Amino acid sequence: MAAETADWLGVPLAIIGGTLRGSAPFLFVSLGECLTEKSGKINLGLEGTLLTGAMSAYAVSYLTGSPWLGVLAAGVAGLCLGAIHAWLSQRSGVSDVAVGIAMIVFGSGIAFFFGKAFIQPQAPQLPIFEFGAWSNYPPLQSALQVSPLLLIGIAIAPIMQWFFKSTRWGLYVRAVGDSPSAARAMGISVFWVRFLAITIGSFLSAIGGACLSLYYPGIWSENISSGQGLMAVALVIFARWQPMQCLWAALLFGGAQAIGPALQSVGVTSFRYLFNASPYIFTLIIMIITCSPKRTLAGSPGALGTNE
Amino acid sequence: MKDEKPLYIPRRQVIRGIIASTAFGVTSQLWTGCTPTEPTTTTTGTTTTPPAPELNIGFIFVGPKDDFGYSQSHFQGQGVISQLAGVKTVDEANVPETATVQETMLSMINQNGASLLFPTSFGYFDPHILKIAKENPKVQFLHCGGLYKEGVHPPNVGSYYGYIDEAEYIAGIVAGLTTKSGKLGFVAAKPIPQVLRNINSFTLGARSVNPKATVQVIFTGDWSIPVKEAEATNSMVDQGVDVMTCHVDSPKVVIETAEKRKIFCTGYHVDQSKLAPNGFLTGSEWDWGTVYTQYVEQVKAGKTLADGGISHLVRGGLKEKFCKLSPYGTAVSDATKKVADGVLAKFMDGSMIIYAGEIKDNTGKVVVTKDKKLKQTDPTLEKMDWLVEGVVGKIG
């Protein structure tokens, strides 16, 4: 019967839809973190940046009526928070992990404090491309609804890969990340390259937040982030600091998020908490399989984790 | 090598500085006394004696006050009673269900002089309220949703709750008559009795007018996870559901997602019609203002929980105005309105029984036998652990 086939077709469609919907924030945050970590510094504070970006995007979209201005506002908020992190974590004797954790608290505080007034109102959402308009089947239509931000993110990934491989500035970033003393010997200003990398990385992450509040789920609420900022740090390591692999990993995570509810909707109801934790379990298993103690993770920037 | 002179601070200045900061520290004690009093609250020292006619009431919310959901419904109730003469309210939001809420309650009692507390989240009851109530017998604690047991719980504790499932029943009727696919969807947080009762009442209402209707339920696992709630809504719509409802702390996500997918929805906790101008049918709302006003009047009249003047277990439904139905949306047809209003009238005159047997659960077992009519106040309903026939989904 059409109803039953529709049921079972529903699960893969829901996962495809969930992938396209949910991977955008992961993508932006992981690309931003990738840039930051290539320069040798970890930014754990992206969770706070994500929230502040989501809040400012929603607020500005509501106040001005233009969602794209909201996206821009989110980016600016990300720049500000990134600048604080970049300046503070590069001072001698300060650990970037510690600053990142303090920034999570600070960023969340700012986002929630100013966001109180915006929980109730509805802000104009970003337009959506209907890639499924050719079909008469509503679930397929909705699964293929894609946000322009996701397309922008997908475009940034190969550009960033090319940036690191083939441009002079990409070389500077990698040099600063692998061996700061060699970079200094080359005459590169380690401080400014890292500053720019961290700030621009934060800009991208804040736009990831804008995806959450202006696209999917399309609201502002204090629980809107389910740890995406922190997961992005895992994503980057999982993707071996390669932007294209960040793209695939982000898509994987976005899809994994949709598994729990999709399975419940066709009747697989036990162990729902474990299904909901599937992105985390996946990552752990894949990391266990692919890592090895014999060599440091290939591709890991040399200065990452030290205080150089 | 630097040639500048190192910073030289004369001893005299150091001593002056120390004296100045000590003076600051000492006088700051005076400042706290001179803190300007804000219009709604007073800050004083460790013990307070508020002027006699003033009633200091404390509210504690587990979430943000304006979440378009549970905490907001209580906050609205607080707004109603803070307008009453001689009543001052103080509140804290986002208080988790840990030792923190105990500290909050104690601070409200000691620093704000509260004599009546409304900790509004279910999880505050055991052990937090019970512990603080035992230690503060002069303060009264009114908890939302708890099941007070005479002799087991301290005498200065009471509980209240509304039979919002009556409104859910009518919402189910409207949904059942408006659906075209016959599939209704319910996004629920956790499979606890209060939630199951809403699901079952909604389903019974829908099937009373549309016997082929089914209600699909997805449990997200927590009271507020916007991403999972949106995913659940989307996957159910993909399965053909065309009326959504929910029982989560903040229904905003579900309602807005349903509106984006161009299907119908019914609301919960507060009036969400603004969020879904096209698809909103009706909704079940709390009216805590009524409940709170009743309590305040009883307290002002000198009644207390401990002497039995105030009832320990307060329940009420549509008739007692503990809850109400949201105004009908534009999508509701006149014929549907007539049927729904008819049932509403039956609730209002007390003749409506939702759980009248025979009722089977969705595994085929009989849970309410024939000839049995369970009134809303029946305590077995507060222990509900089954899903009625017509619900697609499992509890565990």
Add this chain to the structure above:
Amino acid sequence: MNVLTSWRSLSEKIAIPIAALILSLILFGLFCALNGTNPFAVYGVIYQSAFGSAFSWQGTLVRAAPLMLTALCTALPARLGLVVIGNEGALVMGGIGAIAAGLAFSSLPPLVVQIAMAIAAIILGGIWIMGVGALKYYRGVNETISSLLMNYIAIAILNTLVEGPMRDPSSLNKPSTYPLLEVNWLQSIPGSRVHFGLIYGLIACVIAYFLIQRTTFGFGVRTAGGNIRAAKIAGLPVGKLTLAVCFLAGSCAGLAGMVEVAAIHHRANASLNTGYGYSGILVAFVARNNPLASVLVAILLGGLLASGSGLQRSLGLNDASVLVFQGIVFLVILFSESMYGKLDFFKDRQVPPKITPSTQPIA
């Protein structure tokens, strides 16, 4: 060390943190002023709510107690050079172990039950983080990421158990395990409302300090943390050290979970997922992984959280203002750590060598 000649560098350790606190108060006051609240009123409320009376002090200590234990879960592996943020997961697992033991042995004398609960919590929490250490040592998996993922997995396990096999059927609207018998509850320190978890935390921090600073085990840990290759060449059993330190770290957080179960909730349910773990990470980092400093920082954070409650009730500031305050305080403290050794005021003055007439003749 001659205090008279080196008072400057000694006072640096006190003056810089105090200056950091004052600067953060000023910044927060500015933030409040820009939002229309009188900053001096804010300072008054902060002082009152955190340290202004015996009542407030106890509130601060109640909030600080779990943080001392969870901070050790990050501070101990950090000495080995590992960044572990799995405190929340270890706390939850410890709580599960504690309630399981507490219910299984409930007929035995209370002291035995409490010891059993503590041991179960220590073992479960310790194994949880030891797993993180093992993954790092044997498979090279980054410990920060794996401990973070284990947090989420632990919370999923807690929810599954509490709503499934361990559920108490009478815990209707809040799925929980069966409650502990009242005699087995962890009591409050007599005369106050702070429970014994505070004592556990203090003892644990002191033991941790001596372990790391004064024992050969601790010396081995610090050496491996400084330069792992040198440690291996010196023959230190780095693998065993990693596993041992991670077990100890997890056991501290597990003990915090036991305290939550035995003193506050008396059962295990979803409220065990409190966020104390993440606050513990912050405490450890700000205290620069020094267990004794963790005690002070935990009290500071407890005071901050207590003041947040007061700010909401007395001044109508919303509940996020305490997060902003915390963020400002910790950012400024981290900034101040970069000032050690930079300010000339704190550099000990060189006593110029005396030139006596009877020095070398000009050759």
